Amino acid sequence: MGMLDGKKIVVTGGASGIGRATCVLAATEGADVAVADIDLERAAETAELVRAAGGTAITIEIDTSKKADADRMVAETLAAFGTIDGIVCGAIKLVPGKLEELPEEDWDMVIDIGLKGYFLCAQAAGRVMLDKGAGSIVFLSSVGGVQAYNGAGAYSIAKAGAIMLGKLFGVEWGGRGVRANTVCPGQIRTPMTEAMFADPEIAAGRAAVVPMGRVGLPEEIAEACVFLLSDRASYVNADSMQVDGGQAESKMMHTPGRNWGGKKMDYSTN
């Protein structure tokens, strides 16, 4: 028996990376999955993986920044599955840059897809879940939503906003049976981050700054998403869960001269 038996789940950004892993794990746990993405070709690949895992899958082409697209995504899911039990919002576009040079259109693109898009998709799917008095919303934020990610353009801002948006949906809708939570992944090796991890030196350096000593897998984030979608998380609401190997809390690892035991130190105040 699976954690999501019989549930109908929508995943935006489901064509690749964490979104794809979430679609597959949801299917493994018994769900039928609507794979929503702007990249229909790779969404179809994910749908095949969902079917291989035993689930029914549909694909939906969506630009999450457009309300009409969000509404159509819900309509197509209802037409195929009859209802919606949960949505994972993960669609994002990276447009890096330093704030001093960031063009307005780059800011807008990230905020429109990564923040407004979460709102539009969660609102549209959430209305279905409110009508039936049950459901779960999961937002993908990031360690960059907890710690300022310099050079990442509007990414940290969108991700911090996503955390609060998840809490707000949870507070507004929790009393009507719809939970909303956020997952904050750390560094995960996905197609989006492959450009960085392809360099072995960078990959090693990035692993070294994580207290657990390694980067994460999309499947490890999918586990958190599926837990939050499932009834096992029935009292978890308006929360944000870090799944980052401890990275967001690791600043003090980078403090030099911290060899308290090895170096002679004089704590002479008292």
Added chain:
Amino acid sequence: MGRFEGKVCIVTGGASGIGAKTAEMFVEQGGCVVVTDVNDAAGEKLVGDIGASKAAYLHLDVTDPDACQAGVDLAVEKFGSVDYLLNSAVKMAPGMLKDLSLADWNTMVNIGLTGSFLMTQAVGNWLIENERPGSVVMMSSIGGRQPYGMSGAYSTVKAAVKMLADHFGIEWGGYNIRVNSIVAGHIETPLTAYLKDPEIKRGRSEVTPLGRVGQPVDIANAVLFLFSDEADYVTATALNVDGGITRSVMNHMPGRKWS
């Protein structure tokens, strides 16, 4: 005329570092201070330098409630009241949690956390009984926001101190007694003597977005702001005075070539 004219402040751990700087500046800005510590030589020298008409020293073990009360009594007897309290007394007992002795744990927790509770309770109860407003500042740390490996119970105590300030703040809002905490970054004090090593100082400066370690005056300025009427509507909050360090984890990720 200074903004603290006629005001009286108690500083625990006042003999050196952030406490001493706060005591000096508080008097410079018009107030009177009771410096308390267990380092009597440094405390008495500081009070001698400030001047006996404006400052008094008291040996005070903050883990002893009677001693905390004696601090309040001295302030009232010598200067007529107590308006503000800075809890900065702490004793380091570093170590890995795996091997940390109960004695070292208790040292940190008793002085840094229980001591802040007892001293704040003593000062607050005097203020409440005398129907006076007041302001208390607790010293938290970046180590209270981010776990500070190998520091023994330090991070745990500093996180708890922040909550203690918040908790007093909400319980005493109705008495107009404000209680806040300061999240201090790397500050050059006798407690952080390792910063005398230029290599460590340079390294710690580099991991701070503002590019330098802080000085006691940086923290004292924030303490005095939280004491003052300028902070009249500020309570139960923590002010980061850390050069931005707490939010800068991502600076340490190599290879941020995005495309």
